[in-house]
Amino acid sequence: MPSLIDLRRRIRSVRNTQQMTRAMKMISAARLRRAQDRVIAARPYARILRELVGSVGAALRSDEELFHHPLLVRRPEQRIQLVLITADRGLAGAFNSNLNRQAEQFLASHHESEVVIEAIGRKGRDYFRKRDVPLSGAHVGLAGRAMYSDVAPIADRLIERYATQQTDAVYLLYNEFKSMLSQKPVVMRVLPIEIPEETEQREYIFEQSPRQLLESLLPKYVRLALYHAVLESTAAEHAARMTAMDAATTNAGELIEKLTIYMNRVRQTSITRELIEVVTGAAALE
Numbered sequence: 638m639p640s641l642i643d644l645r646r647r648i649r650s651v652r653n654t655q656q657m658t659r660a661m662k663m664i665s666a667a668r669l670r671r672a673q674d675r676v677i678a679a680r681p682y683a684r685i686l687r688e689l690v691g692s693v694g695a696a697l698r699s700d701e702e703l704f705h706h707p708l709l710v711r712r713p714e715q716r717i718q719l720v721l722i723t724a725d726r727g728l729a730g731a732f733n734s735n736l737n738r739q740a741e742q743f744l745a746s747h748h749e750s751e752v753v754i755e756a757i758g759r760k761g762r763d764y765f766r767k768r769d770v771p772l773s774g775a776h777v778g779l780a781g782r783a784m785y786s787d788v789a790p791i792a793d794r795l796i797e798r799y800a801t802q803q804t805d806a807v808y809l810l811y812n813e814f815k816s817m818l819s820q821k822p823v824v825m826r827v828l829p830i831e832i833p834e835e836t837e838q839r840e841y842i843f844e845q846s847p848r849q850l851l852e853s854l855l856p857k858y859v860r861l862a863l864y865h866a867v868l869e870s871t872a873a874e875h876a877a878r879m880t881a882m883d884a885a886t887t888n889a890g891e892l893i894e895k896l897t898i899y900m901n902r903v904r905q906t907s908i909t910r911e912l913i914e915v916v917t918g919a920a921a922l923e
Contacts, residue, residue, distance in 0.1 A: 641907070644900040648893055655889035661728065662882035669875035676814060676868045683865050690858055691832060693851045707800035708855045711829050716751045718773065718795060718804040718828075719743060720863065721765075722811035722870040723758035725777060729874055730881035732812060732820065733760040739822045740810055744770070753804070755795070757867065773798075783867045785860070792860040799828045811866045812873035818880060820873035827862045830855055 721740050723733050740761070744752050753773045756762035762775040774794070779787055798804045807828035812820040 641900060641904055644896060644903065648896045648900065651889050651893050651896065655886055655893070658882045658885040658889060662879050662886060665875045665879035665882060669872060669879055672868070672872040672875050673814070676865075676872045679861075679865050679868055683861055686854070686858060686861055690830075690851070690854050693854065706852065706855065708796065708828060708830050708859070709832070712802070712805040714747070714750055714806045716804045716806075717747055717753070718755060718798060718807045719752055720755045720757065720791075720795070720807065720809045720866075721761040722809070722866055723756070723761035723764075724870075724874045725759040727760065728881060729878040730884075732874055732877040733758075733764075735820075735822055736810060736812060737761060737764045739824070740765070743808070743810065743824060750805075755791070757791070758870075779867070783864070783871070785864050788864040788867055789860045792863045793856070795828065795863070796856055796859055804828075809863065809866045811870040812877075813869050814872035814876060816876075818876075820877055823866075823869075825862070825866070827859055830858060 719740065721736065723736050727733065737760070740754070753771045754761070754765055755773050756765065756775045757779055759777045762772065762777065765772065766775075774791075776791065795804075795807050799807055806826060809823075809825045809827055811823055813823045815821055
């Protein structure tokens with residue numbers, strides 16, 4: 638049976654941990670609000686750009702040379718680039734482990750191809766570096782505070798590798814922010830670009846030729862896809878960490894309550910034993 642000193646020490650330790658988890662929950666809640674606002678602000682721009690690419694592509698459907706563009710041409714997927722977006726820190730529940738597990742499943746399903754990983758985030762980089770999986774690049778300290786200007790150079794390197802036929806396909810793997818309690822791993826192919834189908838028939842008057850306009854839009858389409866994935870992953874990370882820290886704070890409170898009850902029982906048992914010893918000693922002196 639542990640002593641009262643050991644129990645008090647453990648209760649104090651759990652209470653300190655509870656204060657830390659509560660503080661981390663509050664920090665994640667504040668950061669989640671900002672990250673969520675950025676995601677919501679980026680979604681309309683992404684939707685409009687997708688519609689614009691579809692509209693310009695629809696105007697060029699009859700152009701047979703359109704699909705010879707370096708970012709539209711399809712090749713057998715012998716060399717695949719997987720962009721894995723994880724967090725730099727843990728304490729976010731299954732956020733990082735789900736992504737790493739999904740990446741392993743991707744590698745297993747494409748075992749006939751040569752898959753190279755571009756890691757954004759420390760957790761993904763460290764996980765696959767230990768498993769001797771080839772990495773084409775690693776970017777630490779970017780996921781939580783990424784700006785468009787930070788992500789664009791990475792997207793440009795992906796575009797260059799695909800245009801020069803160093804890779805045959807580029808996929809993104811990240812957690813999509815659904816809600817506070819739901820983050821969904823998503824695998825999305827960004828290269829070769831698939832021209833979205835235009836849902837509404839619209840007539841546009843182009844100041845530039847449709848071909849020139851499409852050639853300028855396609856790189857922006859890839860950059861925005863990567864930037865939007867990073868924003869979604871950041872919001873999902875803060876939501877997962879806030880949920881995990883909330884659960885940890887609740888568990889710590891329950892553990893403190895159980896330890897306090899047990900400590901009171903131990904103290905009561907000790908007092909009872911001392912009383913019995915006093916009464917027994919007094920009776921022996923009579």
